[in-house]
Amino acid sequence: MKRKNSPHFVSSEIQSPPPTREAIDYREINAVQRRPFLSKIGVAGASLVLVLALLLASSATADEILLKFKGGIAVDPVSNLGVPNIVRGISPPGQPWVIRALSAEVMVDGRIHIEGRGLLLAGGNAIGTNGGQSVFATVICGTTVHSTPVPNAVALAADGDFRIDDFLSPAPLKPCDNPVLLIRSSAIPGNPWFAVGIPLVIE
Numbered sequence: 678m679k680r681k682n683s684p685h686f687v688s689s690e691i692q693s694p695p696p697t698r699e700a701i702d703y704r705e706i707n708a709v710q711r712r713p714f715l716s717k718i719g720v721a722g723a724s725l726v727l728v729l730a731l732l733l734a735s736s737a738t739a740d741e742i743l744l745k746f747k748g749g750i751a752v753d754p755v756s757n758l759g760v761p762n763i764v765r766g767i768s769p770p771g772q773p774w775v776i777r778a779l780s781a782e783v784m785v786d787g788r789i790h791i792e793g794r795g796l797l798l799a800g801g802n803a804i805g806t807n808g809g810q811s812v813f814a815t816v817i818c819g820t821t822v823h824s825t826p827v828p829n830a831v832a833l834a835a836d837g838d839f840r841i842d843d844f845l846s847p848a849p850l851k852p853c854d855n856p857v858l859l860i861r862s863s864a865i866p867g868n869p870w871f872a873v874g875i876p877l878v879i880e
Contacts, residue, residue, distance in 0.1 A: 741785045743851055744816065746858050746874030749779030753798065765817045765857055770869040772808075773799040777837070780876050781814075781858055787848030789814055789825065791841040793860065796833055796872055807833035811863045812871065814841050818853035830863030 679868040754769040762769045765766040777795030791814055816823045827842040833839050834836045849856075858874030 687851050714784065724802060742782055743785045743849060744781075744783040744858075745877040746779065746781040747877050748859075749776040749793070749872045750875065751776040751796070751872045754869055764870060764873065765820070765822075766858065767817075767859055767861065767870050767874075768863065768867055769817065770865060770871065772801045774871045775799045776860075776872045778873060779860070779874050782815060783845065783849065783853075785848070785851055787823070787845045789816070789841065789843055789845050791839075791860075791874075793839045793841075793859075793872070796837040796860065798840065807835060807837050809864070810871070812839055812841070812860050813863050813868075814843070814845070815859045815861055815870075816845055816849055816850050816853070817857040817859070819855055821849075823847060823849050824829055824861075825844055827863050827868065863874040 751774040752769045753762055753773050754771060775795065775797055776793065779791070779793050781789065781791040793812075796807070798804050798806055811832045813825045813827055813830040815825075822839045823845040825841060825845060829843055831839050832840055841876070856876055858876070859870040860872040860874075861868045861870045
């Protein structure tokens with residue numbers, strides 16, 4: 678019988694294989710690592726959707742029409758019994774005017790677009806001309822006055838046509854009670870009104 682310490686000794690015992698490490702599932706690790714990232718992406722995406730929704734709502738609101746006017750009445754400087762034809766505190770000019778057509782839209786953000794035709798003098802030595810005038814717009818809601826900048830006044834064409842694309846300041850509030858649209862002179866002291874728009878009911 679050979680001894681254990683003999684070089685020819687072979688142990689009859691079965692040696693256990695070395696313990697193996699548990700396999701690492703990297704897919705699970707990546708999934709765990711992705712969860713916080715995906716959560717952040719989800720939060721960012723939700724925030725982006727909210728911002729876009731607010732921008733779209735704001736754009737839709739800005740494009741909402743607040744007031745419409747169709748047709749115009751030119752100024753007669755004198756009302757009844759020789760009283761000056763003052764409208765909401767705005768005085769008339771010294772001569773009458775005529776206007777052939779007028780249309781206007783006012784948006785809730787204060788934008789205003791006006792198309793005017795044939796705004797001409799109806800009296801005095803310069804009758805039938807534009808009087809060398811430039812005009813701006815005033816919208817009055819109740820007693821609150823909203824005007825386009827006087828320096829932005831547009832010159833009347835020779836035939837009295839004009840177009841105004843500008844912003845009222847301050848922007849009218851919604852609703853605008855008992856609205857009045859006045860086309861006014863930028864050159865005559867006191868900025869008298871030449872014509873008034875006829876309001877349309879927006880349904």
